Amino acid sequence: MSSNAQKATVAAGCFWGVEHLYRKHFGDGKGLLDAKCGYTGGSTEDPNYKLVCSGTTGHAEALQITFDPSVVTYRQLIEFFYRMHDPTTADRQGPDVGGQYRSAIFYHDEEQERIAREITDKVAKQWFKDKTVTTRIEPAAKFWEAEEYHQLYLTKNPSGYECPSHFLRNYPPLSD
Known part of the structure; x- marks a missing residue:
């Protein structure tokens, strides 16, 4: 692992598809060193999938x-x-549907917060002019790794459930 490795934490719905797309796009020497499905942004200590899906913990996948x-x-x-x-x-x-499927960026430092807010503002103005971007930008909290069967789920189960809203959109490059 690189000595200058950094962490980024995002929530964009079902974590299986999010992990799969990031690995597909940034794996194989393109910068992704690891990716773990898990739960963050809630109040329950040591959450699990069943608890998070109940909607009572406040965690996001x-x-x-x-x-x-x-x-x-x-x-x-x-x-x-x-x-x-x-x-x-x-x-x-x-x-x-549910709070666990919210769109969120959990920043790890002030620079990440600045970049997340800047990109979110540009995205709202350039890609979603007629809609409201609901992405929450919050400080990173404790991250709880999901159960092992969630890790690399779509790699292990190629015909497994994949949220139909997880695909790459062909938006123009963001301008300054």
Whole structure:
């Protein structure tokens, strides 16, 4: 693992599809060192899938990415985040409904917060002019790794459930 590795934590609906798309796009030497499905942003200690799905914990299904910033930037990861899901549906991605499926960026430092807010503002103005971007930008909290069967789920189960709202959209590059 790179000595300058950084973490990025995002929530964009069902974590299986989020993990799958990030690995597909940034894996194989393109900057992604690891990615773990898990839960963050809630109040319950040591949450599990059943508890999170009950809607009582406040956690989001999230992906914690470990990346090499000399290969891929945090900015690139956040722009990709907005291309791979619908940030205009509050607490929902496709048929998946509930707070655990919210769109959120959990920043790990002030620089990540600045970039997340800047990209979110540009995305709202340039890609979603007629809609409201509902993505929450919050400080990273304790990240609880999901159960092992959730890790690499779509790699292990190629015909497994994949949220229909998880795909890469062909938006124009963001301008300054």
